[in-house]
Amino acid sequence: MERGGLAVPELRERSASERGRVRITALKAMELREGAGQSLVKVETDSGLYGVGEAGARGPATRAGLQWLEQILIGADPLAIDKLYHQMMGMQHTYQAHMPTVSGVDIALWDLAGKILGLPVSELLTGRFRDRIEIYWRGGPADFSDRGAMQAYVDELRAHPHGYRTLKLGVDDRLGEELPADLCTIAYPSNTLKPSHLGVIRRGFERLREVLGDDLDFIFHCHNEWDLPSAIGLCRAVEGAHPLWMEDLLPLWHVDSYRVLREASKVPICTGEKLEGFRDFMPFLSQSSIDVINPDLCWAGGFSGGRRIAELADHYYIPVTTHNVGSLVQTMACAHFGASVRNFTMSEARLCECPYITAMGGVELDVKEGRLAVPTGPGLGIELVPEVLRAELKEGEPYWD
Numbered sequence: 001m002e003r004g005g006l007a008v009p010e011l012r013e014r015s016a017s018e019r020g021r022v023r024i025t026a027l028k029a030m031e032l033r034e035g036a037g038q039s040l041v042k043v044e045t046d047s048g049l050y051g052v053g054e055a056g057a058r059g060p061a062t063r064a065g066l067q068w069l070e071q072i073l074i075g076a077d078p079l080a081i082d083k084l085y086h087q088m089m090g091m092q093h094t095y096q097a098h099m100p101t102v103s104g105v106d107i108a109l110w111d112l113a114g115k116i117l118g119l120p121v122s123e124l125l126t127g128r129f130r131d132r133i134e135i136y137w138r139g140g141p142a143d144f145s146d147r148g149a150m151q152a153y154v155d156e157l158r159a160h161p162h163g164y165r166t167l168k169l170g171v172d173d174r175l176g177e178e179l180p181a182d183l184c185t186i187a188y189p190s191n192t193l194k195p196s197h198l199g200v201i202r203r204g205f206e207r208l209r210e211v212l213g214d215d216l217d218f219i220f221h222c223h224n225e226w227d228l229p230s231a232i233g234l235c236r237a238v239e240g241a242h243p244l245w246m247e248d249l250l251p252l253w254h255v256d257s258y259r260v261l262r263e264a265s266k267v268p269i270c271t272g273e274k275l276e277g278f279r280d281f282m283p284f285l286s287q288s289s290i291d292v293i294n295p296d297l298c299w300a301g302g303f304s305g306g307r308r309i310a311e312l313a314d315h316y317y318i319p320v321t322t323h324n325v326g327s328l329v330q331t332m333a334c335a336h337f338g339a340s341v342r343n344f345t346m347s348e349a350r351l352c353e354c355p356y357i358t359a360m361g362g363v364e365l366d367v368k369e370g371r372l373a374v375p376t377g378p379g380l381g382i383e384l385v386p387e388v389l390r391a392e393l394k395e396g397e398p399y400w401d
Helices: 010-020 060-073 081-087 101-119 121-125 147-159 195-212 228-241 257-263 279-284 304-317 329-338 356-359 386-391
Strands: 024-030 041-044 052-055 132-138 165-168 217-221 270-273 319-324 345-349 372-373
Touching: 010 386, 024 060, 041 060, 041 101, 052 228, 052 270, 060 081, 060 101, 081 101, 081 304, 101 121, 101 228, 101 304, 101 329, 121 304, 121 329, 132 319, 132 329, 147 195, 195 217, 195 228, 228 257, 257 270, 279 304, 304 319, 304 329, 319 329, 329 345, 329 356, 329 372
Parallel strands: 132 165, 132 345, 165 217, 319 345
Antiparallel strands: 024 041, 041 052, 132 372
């Protein structure tokens, strides 16, 4: 594979024949309701073809970022993706690159390239290592102290037609009456846990493992809110329940503390959803501070940034999973990314939380045994339904402006 280029010589030749034929004419963005603070991005061209992406920022912030990127992108050849990515990432004055916006544009450029060349993004990137990717269920029982509630929740998980095999959950809003309601403030470092708190959590996750059995797995989810002693305590409290990994236990700036945590924990340590690009991931990997990386394509640089991060992780033989709280656009981007990355494991998805995520593509998604089929159509392989987008547009947001 050629870093930053197309996968094989035949594709590079095919791309070369199309170079200079299409030019970028407009950049647009809009935010949907329940969009988790993200927005859709559209790159239009003089050929009538366009690409869609998703940025990890709200509509006004993304539109401001797009305005700053116009000097690079308007009039440019959309197939020169690697060059455009370097130009966007290299911006320093008057503003540095706004990574969420760059990410959304990059995803849209790859979608557009696939439409121009008539190929899926995953075929343009490397060719496929797999045709389906595992996605996992987000959520959890309302009360970890109630075994009956846990059993009912897991029964619902088992009965879902998607056939999910992995659950992602935390304790932030499910601590039950045995713990103080204000014990945890999400994303505000640093919260502290005492041994008495950890005992309640340990018992709750022992109950969870009992109802999950040996055939379902779970990820322990945090939001970068714990101090180091509490993070170590959490790992030890739940290690007997055998989580796949512990995610985002510490604030993301403290690489040395992550290394101490990893050395103290028997459970694998994961972070990355709020790390930006190759440079942010480099110290975590080079200093052996984590076991699993979790980039968000709408935050870490889109496909171009994500593939560089994945290649770095592969150098250290570290698995890659993707964070995804976005719409169908991000979900399909994760599918193509997962298909094209050798060391990819699974992705988060919100398909069960927001009905419009599936509806915005106008087709039934193919999910079996918790595995999503990677689309085979050009680009991301989806066509967004205007009526759904208009119906779900956040109040005050323009339609593709």
